[in-house]
Amino acid sequence: MPLAFIVWAFAIVIVYVFLARLWWFPPPINQHGIIYDQHFLSTLLVTGVIFFLAQLALGYVIVRYRDRGQRAVYSHGNNKLEVLWTSAAAVLFIGAVLASTRVYAGVHLGRPPENALRVEVLGKQFAWSFRYPGPDGKFGRTDIKLINDAGGNPFGLDDTDPAARDDIVTSALRVPVGTPVRLTLKSRDVIHNFFVRELRLKQDLVPGMEIPLVFQADKTGVYEIPCSELCGLGHHQMRSTLEVLTAEEFRRWEQAQVEQLRQLQQP
Amino acid sequence: MAEARSETLVPASAWGGGASPFAMNSKKLGMWLFIISDALTFSALLVAYTYLRLATPNWPTPFHFSPSILFASLMTFVLLSSSLTMVMGVHAMNHGHRRRAVGWILATMAGGAAFVILHATEWRHLIVDEGVTPFSNPWNEPLFGATFFALTGLHMTHVIVGVLYLGVIAIGVGRGKFKPEDVEVSGLYWHFVDLVWMFIFPLVYLMSVHI
Amino acid sequence: MSSPVTHHAVHAAPKGFLRRYIFSTDHKVIGKQYYLLALFSVFVGMLLSVLMRYHMIYPDAKVSWFEKLWPTGAAGGIMTPELYLSLMTMHGTIMVFFVLTTAPQSGFGNYFLPLQIGAEDMAFPVINMLSFWTTFAALVVLLAAFFVPGGAPLSGWTAYPPLSAVGEIAGPGQGTGQTLWILSIALFCAASLMGAINFIATTIDLRAKGMTLMRMPLTCWAWFVTAILSLLGFAVLLAAGILLLLDRTAGTSFFLPAGLVVNDQILNHKGGSPLLWQHLFWFFGHPEVYIAILPGMGLTSTVLSVFARKPIFGYRAMVYAILAIGFLGFLVWGHHMFVSGMNPYTGIAFSVLTMAIGVPSAIKTFNWIGTLWGARIRFTTPMLFALGFVSLFVTGGISGIFLGQPALDLYLHDTYFVVGHFHMIMGVAAIFGIFAGTYYWFPKMYGRMMNETLGKIHFYLTFIGVYAIFTPMHFVGVAGNPRRYPNFKEFEFLGELLPVHTFMTHAAFFTAAAQLIFLFNFFWSMKKGAKAPVNPWEATTLEWTVPSPPPHDNFGGRLPEVYRGAYEYSVPGAEKDYLMQNEPAVAVKE
Numbered sequence A: 001m002p003l004a005f006i007v008w009a010f011a012i013v014i015v016y017v018f019l020a021r022l023w024w025f026p027p028p029i030n031q032h033g034i035i036y037d038q039h040f041l042s043t044l045l046v047t048g049v050i051f052f053l054a055q056l057a058l059g060y061v062i063v064r065y066r067d068r069g070q071r072a073v074y075s076h077g078n079n080k081l082e083v084l085w086t087s088a089a090a091v092l093f094i095g096a097v098l099a100s101t102r103v104y105a106g107v108h109l110g111r112p113p114e115n116a117l118r119v120e121v122l123g124k125q126f127a128w129s130f131r132y133p134g135p136d137g138k139f140g141r142t143d144i145k146l147i148n149d150a151g152g153n154p155f156g157l158d159d160t161d162p163a164a165r166d167d168i169v170t171s172a173l174r175v176p177v178g179t180p181v182r183l184t185l186k187s188r189d190v191i192h193n194f195f196v197r198e199l200r201l202k203q204d205l206v207p208g209m210e211i212p213l214v215f216q217a218d219k220t221g222v223y224e225i226p227c228s229e230l231c232g233l234g235h236h237q238m239r240s241t242l243e244v245l246t247a248e249e250f251r252r253w254e255q256a257q258v259e260q261l262r263q264l265q266q267p
Numbered sequence B: 001m002a003e004a005r006s007e008t009l010v011p012a013s014a015w016g017g018g019a020s021p022f023a024m025n026s027k028k029l030g031m032w033l034f035i036i037s038d039a040l041t042f043s044a045l046l047v048a049y050t051y052l053r054l055a056t057p058n059w060p061t062p063f064h065f066s067p068s069i070l071f072a073s074l075m076t077f078v079l080l081s082s083s084l085t086m087v088m089g090v091h092a093m094n095h096g097h098r099r100r101a102v103g104w105i106l107a108t109m110a111g112g113a114a115f116v117i118l119h120a121t122e123w124r125h126l127i128v129d130e131g132v133t134p135f136s137n138p139w140n141e142p143l144f145g146a147t148f149f150a151l152t153g154l155h156m157t158h159v160i161v162g163v164l165y166l167g168v169i170a171i172g173v174g175r176g177k178f179k180p181e182d183v184e185v186s187g188l189y190w191h192f193v194d195l196v197w198m199f200i201f202p203l204v205y206l207m208s209v210h211i
Numbered sequence C: 001m002s003s004p005v006t007h008h009a010v011h012a013a014p015k016g017f018l019r020r021y022i023f024s025t026d027h028k029v030i031g032k033q034y035y036l037l038a039l040f041s042v043f044v045g046m047l048l049s050v051l052m053r054y055h056m057i058y059p060d061a062k063v064s065w066f067e068k069l070w071p072t073g074a075a076g077g078i079m080t081p082e083l084y085l086s087l088m089t090m091h092g093t094i095m096v097f098f099v100l101t102t103a104p105q106s107g108f109g110n111y112f113l114p115l116q117i118g119a120e121d122m123a124f125p126v127i128n129m130l131s132f133w134t135t136f137a138a139l140v141v142l143l144a145a146f147f148v149p150g151g152a153p154l155s156g157w158t159a160y161p162p163l164s165a166v167g168e169i170a171g172p173g174q175g176t177g178q179t180l181w182i183l184s185i186a187l188f189c190a191a192s193l194m195g196a197i198n199f200i201a202t203t204i205d206l207r208a209k210g211m212t213l214m215r216m217p218l219t220c221w222a223w224f225v226t227a228i229l230s231l232l233g234f235a236v237l238l239a240a241g242i243l244l245l246l247d248r249t250a251g252t253s254f255f256l257p258a259g260l261v262v263n264d265q266i267l268n269h270k271g272g273s274p275l276l277w278q279h280l281f282w283f284f285g286h287p288e289v290y291i292a293i294l295p296g297m298g299l300t301s302t303v304l305s306v307f308a309r310k311p312i313f314g315y316r317a318m319v320y321a322i323l324a325i326g327f328l329g330f331l332v333w334g335h336h337m338f339v340s341g342m343n344p345y346t347g348i349a350f351s352v353l354t355m356a357i358g359v360p361s362a363i364k365t366f367n368w369i370g371t372l373w374g375a376r377i378r379f380t381t382p383m384l385f386a387l388g389f390v391s392l393f394v395t396g397g398i399s400g401i402f403l404g405q406p407a408l409d410l411y412l413h414d415t416y417f418v419v420g421h422f423h424m425i426m427g428v429a430a431i432f433g434i435f436a437g438t439y440y441w442f443p444k445m446y447g448r449m450m451n452e453t454l455g456k457i458h459f460y461l462t463f464i465g466v467y468a469i470f471t472p473m474h475f476v477g478v479a480g481n482p483r484r485y486p487n488f489k490e491f492e493f494l495g496e497l498l499p500v501h502t503f504m505t506h507a508a509f510f511t512a513a514a515q516l517i518f519l520f521n522f523f524w525s526m527k528k529g530a531k532a533p534v535n536p537w538e539a540t541t542l543e544w545t546v547p548s549p550p551p552h553d554n555f556g557g558r559l560p561e562v563y564r565g566a567y568e569y570s571v572p573g574a575e576k577d578y579l580m581q582n583e584p585a586v587a588v589k590e
């Protein structure tokens, strides 16, 4: 008997916390984020109702059919009911998949726009590096033998290649607002994961692979990037930020970087 | 009088309990189950091999017709013949010819041993003469050696275990301890080992022939 | 009417302590050995989880005995992040393999499968014994990892390469510790394969006369299908383990691509693929989670029916659902890899199949509620745990519906939402299955009843406790909290979630402490509990026809004959409200 009330109480608390959004997603900053939230909400609504009804029913049978000396019904089941709830569940589940495919396709199956800003993301134990192609629009040659983290060359840029000389390497990801960005995710050692909560995006960085990820941030601000795939003892410290700048700020920042590189390379 | 005894008592089916379905004893069933699981282990390795090979553009094809393929064909022939002698052994045992069965089993063991010796020679040739190891080889695709030695090594382990297993069976049969089923069950294992080779031979050898 | 007696050679119990209790081939002794091994493991695993929870909220606390346990990992009494990760790895590994794969299947299954189908023993008693001792060796090897230089591995229970493949340079514990981990898993695979062969052969060949497949208790169905899953799943894990071991020790590159620079060292590997491991691991890993839950489902069905005094609702549907779960379980492994960089189209296919596997789970849930509808429920401790199982299974299963959609998993993957999901459904629903089984079968296993009052107190505290620990994980998961983080100091947004973690930690202390009641009840009842009658719960299956505990040869040399299904309760017209499976049809009053 008390069990019924406990089950109900938990069901109510859980539903309440989700409805009241006591802990919730940060507000989305891109179109995908908005669609994501809608889809999450509709899944939550449907499953929430089923969750609540199932727990309610469980509590109900516990109270209603406790042993009060009545006779239990002798029944081996009901095939009509079986068919009914099997097909209902099937329809619901397939519906959810179909609806979700639309959201998923938007991220991974679309073609990146031509004008997208290209950035290479490199994960290593336990830091992030980002590389922009620089004014020439070309990523230069790299060589793992030239990798030198202390010397600021995590990618192993080969300075003998002119295309490499103007590549901008940073430890935070800066992008202009409202512009499509095409990331290429790479890892140097173990698997890491690029995750920006506000973008509702998550993608592993797998050594030996170059994985594309396209997004467009529509709101300026600074957003944290936590590594989300176990990569070793510093996994919880592998932090960077996504800084969404206005177009003007971004241009100025990029210019400053180029300038700085040029000065460094003056003999 | 009511539904209490609605069901009939003991349905007359092999699956009705009190009998062994498929008309096979537990030992044989157990061996079949082992074979299923072992087949999955090999399949996993073969899938891994296929996956890696497809992902590698310049997979080396170093095996020349002579000696590698000739050698491997000879090994295949030896192993296949040993399956045949095994069949003869089981047959003899089923007809109560104990001595003859032992002879056939010994012949099977000889086939297995010959296979192992040939295989070891082949390994030696690859390692010493060609410089192929699990982690490097002259063609700069280390996975070639890794998959080759992993697959053939696991298979060779099975053959060696099989020879020992048959040895136990031969002694038991000779002493009159084992029944025909026991020989049959060991035969199942032997044929399985043979069958696995029939996958490894084309996938690992024939598909890596130098053309 | 033919008499329900089959004559059989009477087994004499072996003499001598060793043959009787240590290297016994009696399935009942082996079942108990497995059970006790799992009981030991679960308390180790629980201790680790409590330490983990403690470290999460007090990462800088100084506790002197930490240093005694882990002189390097907790030098000065302060637990390091790497020690946290190795505790986590060992926690997950112990819980999944040595608790959830061991207790419900190898423990209860070994003890009760032969009894429930009317057999004298398992099909291969010697292999059964070997399988137990191999499991034991696996546990010893795993625990040894704590005591080698570098300590236990820290790559999680999923051991993703390259982290798990490149050795010590990837972190402490990735040297010898990780190698021992792989060896332990390989041993465990071998043991599980032996066990699986035994279970399948026993179920197929040794059923008593009249025990048709469709008369088997659902527990037997669950053990049978679980054994099939083990047979196929562990075979593949074994292959994966061999390859990983070769990568570590023989310098091969199955899982290691070219161009690795780990810890400033250039590695000489080429051509391998880290995703290959994930495919192989999850091809095993997903069936594994059903290996963990199916026996619990079977047991819940039986216990619900017994204490509802009603036949199970939709027996056939239940059987088909078990089979469907078993079959589909092999087709959904990719849902663990939605963000792994696998081809997105593959992701969609896996998602459809994942949702499909929700359907048989739904069937089971509805049938459980159907069983309770119109019942006459006796609230014994096993019944409470079975009801708790249903509640937790629904809660944990529904979060699976979120994760099964790649679109939503794009955010939820590797957050605490996943941790919440699998603790609800596996960490506790399946554990509740074990508890239900323990309280239900203890009288048969040890010949004494467990204390009901303590049992109920234990139930309520645990039920409330686990909801309190694991529900909030979903909340912080939605807020984006990544899993496998030793502490939350580096990130602003995680700082805000700290109060929730503090709450969960306290709930974990509370719940873990409540388990001492169980431990006490278990050992106290073994010595001092009330003597158990043959059939204390008035249940119908065959194990309740023999003395508690059963004699060495189970049925005293007379194998039973079976006349009806396993769930004949409240049959109209019958004298009692239950009909034993081996009761010949008796004339019943109108």
Ligand code: HEA
Binding pocket: A047, A050, A054, A089, A092, A093, C158, C289, C290, C292, C293, C335, C336, C354, C355, C357, C358, C361, C362, C363, C365, C393, C394, C395, C396, C397, C398, C400, C401, C403, C404, C405, C409, C412, C413, C414, C418, C421, C422, C425, C426, C430
């Ligand atoms: C006992 C173990 C168990 C069980 C039974 C399940 C059951 C399910 N699991 Fe779970 N899962 C795990 C253990 C388990 N899982 C573990 C251990 C992990 C993490 C591994 C790791 O990374 O460490 C995991 C991770 C995991 C992931 C990967 C998440 C990620 O890493 O990103 C996914 C994704 O699809 C998933 C999905 C599901 C689904 C759809 C089910 C379904 O089978 C659930 C079906 C049940 C129900 C749906 C509830 C009852 C039904 C109803 C009440 C009917 C009506 C309901 C509706 C119409 C909604 N699980």
Ligand code: HEA
Binding pocket: C035, C038, C039, C042, C046, C049, C050, C052, C053, C088, C089, C091, C092, C093, C095, C096, C099, C100, C103, C155, C156, C157, C158, C419, C423, C426, C427, C428, C431, C434, C435, C462, C466, C469, C483, C484, C485, C486, C508, C511, C512, C515, C518
């Ligand atoms: C069976 C599975 C199981 C169980 C029971 C538990 C129990 C608990 N788990 Fe665990 N957990 C895992 C499986 C399990 N866990 C897995 C697979 C991981 C992933 C590891 C990885 O990421 O690699 C994990 C990870 C994990 C994390 C995440 C770590 C991280 O990502 O950083 C946390 C964090 O709080 C946690 C906490 C707990 C707590 C507080 C308990 C408990 O203390 C709760 C209280 C315990 C009980 C209520 C059960 C008691 C049972 C008995 C006393 C007896 C039963 C009888 C017999 C077995 C015979 N666990």
Ligand code: CUA
Binding pocket: A123, A124, A125, A126, A191, A192, A193, A227, A228, A229, A230, A231, A232, A234, A235, A236, A238
């Ligand atoms: Cu990088 Cu975790």
Ligand SMILES: [Cu+2]
Binding pocket: C285, C286, C289, C332, C333, C335, C336
């Ligand atoms: Cu899964």
